[in-house]
Amino acid sequence: MGRGAHRRRSNHRVGGLLLGVLLIAVLVVVLAEPVAEPRGDRPSADATTAPSEPPTTTAPVVEETSPYAGVGTWLSRYRFTREFGGAVPPVTPAVVDTMAEAGIRTIYLQPAADDPRYPGLLSTDVLGDFLVRAHARDMQVVAWYLPRFGDIAGDLRRLEAIAEFRVDGQGFDAVAVDIEFTDAVALAPRNAALIELSQQLRAALPDVELGAVVLPPVVTDVLNSGYWPEFPWAELRDLYDVWLPMAYWSNRSEEGFTDPHWYVTENIERVRRHLDDPCATVSVIGGYDAQETSDDYSAMARAATEQQAIGVSIWDWPTTPPSAWPAVEDYDVSGC
Known part of the structure; x- marks a missing residue:
């Protein structure tokens, strides 16, 4: 096309060819424009009307299919x-089957213990039965361990x-570490052991979605700062994919701290800070106590949705009233 445009056979031919070249150039410019990403990484030229972009983050992207979701x-x-x-037992x-009918998507199960009497997994036939039954009901099972x-x-072996x-x-489907035990090891060596x-x-499980079950920061920051001071948040940040604060408002008796919506919200915000x-x-994680009401669990689910948490769970199955499950089933799995 380029060579033909330079053959001046007639003014008419030249004009037509030039017009064709211009049209092609316009098309090339238009088609070269990048397609906008679904979430967009660049600010709009019109900052007064464009919606604000979500904050950037280095955390791994966890889809709604995550075992920790729902x-x-x-x-x-x-x-x-x-x-x-x-x-x-x-x-x-x-x-x-009862869990599935209640709308539960994930079972958090403890298959091993930091106990020298039991160096391996516990009741492996029962563990297998839980896994097979849960997967048959399209549920997921997260194994958790308390070091x-x-x-x-x-700990690593288990x-x-x-x-x-x-x-x-x-x-x-995933593995979570319950980080709360403080009685056996002093603070400095405990932090060092936790990080190690x-x-x-x-390093051993690079492809496993790891969860960190953590003490509620409202407790460790405000109510009992001596519980686990100098918790190594920064050192752990890039080692875990999902954070599970134990936001048990039922444990609280202090005025202003027993409200489920406030307590769940505050703990999520503090974890992120x-x-x-x-x-x-x-x-x-919310609960726990058979005395908690459906309104309490609705408030928990609402707070989690507002804070764009990917999941809500209740400790534990035997102490959770049946009224809790309809109260949280409308939880919106969104993620940040």
Whole structure:
């Protein structure tokens, strides 16, 4: 086309060719314009009318398909394992059907303990039954573990065993570390052990979605600053994908701290401030107590939705009143 445009056979031909070249140039410019991204990384030229962009963040993107998203319930080893719950534990895998009918999407299950008597996983046949039943109901299972920070090698060994556990080719959908035990190790070595364990765990399980179950900052910042001072938020920030604050308003008796909406909101906001990340991925834990009302759980779900948490869960299954589940089922899984 370029060479033909320079063959001056007639003025008419030249004009037509020039017009064609101009049209092609316009099309090239138009087609070269970048397609706008769904969320947009660049500010609009009209800052007065364009919607504000969400804050940038270094946290991993967690989709609605995350095991931590949606509504969840919790079970500790005392509820379902023979080692800690007796020959006939109070909760059996048959309860999965009831959970599914209640609208629960994720079961948080404790398959191991930091106990030298039990170096491996607990009641593996029961664990397998929970997994198979849950997956058959299109539910997910997050395995959680409580380290005491006195045996990092043992903790890592159990966490790796959790991640490797398979029954009929099925395994846990994610792994969470319950970071709350303070009795056995002094503060400085405890922080060092927590950071070391977290670093080793992240290196060992690079493709596993790791959750950090953390003490509520309202407690550690305001109500009892001596509980776990100097918690290493910055050192842990890039080692975990999801943050699960234990926002149990039922534990509180102080005036102004028992309101579920305020308590959940404040804890989520403080977690993100400590992480210096306004969009840190949060899946909040609420409850617990059979005396909590449907209004309490509705307030919790509303706060989580407003704060763009990806999930809400309630500790624990046996102490959660049936009225709680309809109250949280309309929770909007949004994410920041």
